[in-house]
Amino acid sequence: MSPEIQLAGIHPRSEKLIELTRSYERAKTSWNQVEAQLEQETRELIKLQESLGFKHISDGALGWQDQLRPIARSLKRVESGTRYSRWFDTNTFYQKPIVTGKISAGEIDPEKFLRTELLTGERNRKITLPGPYTFSQLSENKYYENYPDLLFDIAVAEREIIKRLRNEGVSLFQLSEPCLVYQPYREIFRDRSEVELALRAIRSVVEDNPGEFVVQTYFGDVAPVLPKLLDLPIYGIGIDLLETEISVLRDQTSKALVLGVVDSRESYVEDPRWIADAARKFCEQVDVQDLVFASNSDLKFLPQEIANQKLEALSKASELFEGSR
């Protein structure tokens, strides 16, 4: 079977939707008009994934304002809106969650997370959420004296959110954990105990239904933590192939590996042959049966047209890869 292809996060809005949201913000367009375009684009994106042979379908989270916000707005004693922070080293920003008390799940509105009504025909629904470690690292803690308490309360609350989303038919949860591999903003490299702590928090999120989870890393080299990630009782691990030094990888796994092989931050569309070749080189280093092709992070950093072309390139690369096996 050729490698599956998946969306790995937020998909970009079209120029038309962008213009409508801008106009809405200037009070020149009604929310109904924005909503109609959002719906249409979500349908188109679903159709595109189907036509390219995706097995897990996402709605693209076109309405999400940043990667953390739906979770932040679903937690009690987490405020946001007073402060914007940069999303890693990109030119995008997120509202920084500010933790003001003991965290628990608040009112969970699935509509804030996904467009269930547009995914009605899709049995395999995928959603991307920030993992507990990344969420805790990107929040401002004004309450907890001990970091592990913060981390595990986030994990417990996230389990509740996931339970609710499972009821909406989501069958694959991508927990994005860029903070596990992104290094530059840290003064000291995360030590083994911190990695262990992060993995314990992830375990506590996934323990009920481990087969439903992918932990996705990006914006950094996964090599130092890959063996530990492979021990997690989950379906798959995501790797940013553009940041990872693959020559040092010597692993073997029965888990799915999601290869973030197209660059979500450069506009040139990768040649499918190059993608297939990169995947083959990866397989020379890592013994893996179940491969998934994806972008290395959210495609929202690109204009939509280019993002869609990259998905098409992934699809072609998947066929080429399979043909050469």
Add this chain to the structure above:
Amino acid sequence: MSKLFPVQEIGSLAKPKWRTKGLRQQLSSQDLSDAEEWAEKLAIQDFHDRAKNILKTSDDRERAKGVLELSTLYGLRLFETAGIDNDGVGGEQQRIEMYEHVIKGVQGMNLLGHVHSFDYKYFNKGVAQSKISRKHPVYVPEFLDVKKYAHRAVKVPITGPYTLVDWSFSGYYIQKQQTSSPKARKIEAKREFLLDIVEQIIRPEIRDLVNAGASWIQIDEPAVTTHPEPQEMELFVEAWNETVKGFNCKFSDHTCYPSEIGYKVLAEYAPKLDKCDHLALEFANRDTSHLGVDENSREGYSDLKHFVDAGFSGEFGLGVAHVHDFTGNVSSGAGQSLGRDIIESPELVRDRLLFATKIVGDPVKIWANPDCGLRTRTWDVAFAKLASITKGAELARETYE
């Protein structure tokens, strides 16, 4: 002693509807009613004559010129009426925005489409499709209009080369790299692209501005704090020093919204920036909204210590007013929360200035400013914020008298 706590703007102001519409199509007198209202507030004496010329001309270029000149005049007068000491270029009314405006003047670059920045804000991202060169001057026409109308000192904000490259797709520059490692390809491409932007675009702009009489250029480099790796910071310093080399002019850096590491790394490298006399930085965004000059109340300003410790000896432009949407709580006396805005009280501004002075050790080195350009706020809100900064600076000044 020179005036303590002078006030500056950082760059942009929102563009009035008549300015935006007037660039595209004929205006009606109804379109200019908002301008008429502000003409009174800002004492624009010749508004009616200017409006008449704009309304009667059927020449698109002439109308656009009149509209841009008028909106620049409004921006300058808004800053002046709010009481600030340096009027910048009147709120960058002649620019599309900080990135696209420059890219449109670069031969070899194309705008590919909009990408998300935050909320419903986007920017039109460019790609280098061939080796770049200068198409036409970008900042000088605006500066010449500003010179005609400014009553106070002027500072010209320009977008820095590092940010222009960081916010663009490398295209041509990345595809020509031979190295097989994707990471190494990106870095090599960035350096080559950056040095071309400095030599081909930014230095010619500065040369023309200085020749036209500019004495203070603010180089906006918001992207620099997003890449705190030593290799990237060295690249930034190399590009900065190349940019300012040989020019007789005051230079300042404006940086805002750093990633999680804050300003620590920028502080380490700031003393290496040639001719960088002044750093204008965003702080209010990360600060509390209650009064006080203690460390807890002013937690947003703690990063200033890094600059002092690293030996940066220049001035600081202190962000004392938030420029984005605000939905938090405001303590009594610290300001007012109005819809999506906070209007900081003069007392809150004063406390921020006084706390910063404690860290920096010399009030002469502190300027007051908003965190960043005010383009996302209405003119009413921008004016209220600037007036509050001016009053807050006066209150801070009083403590030294």
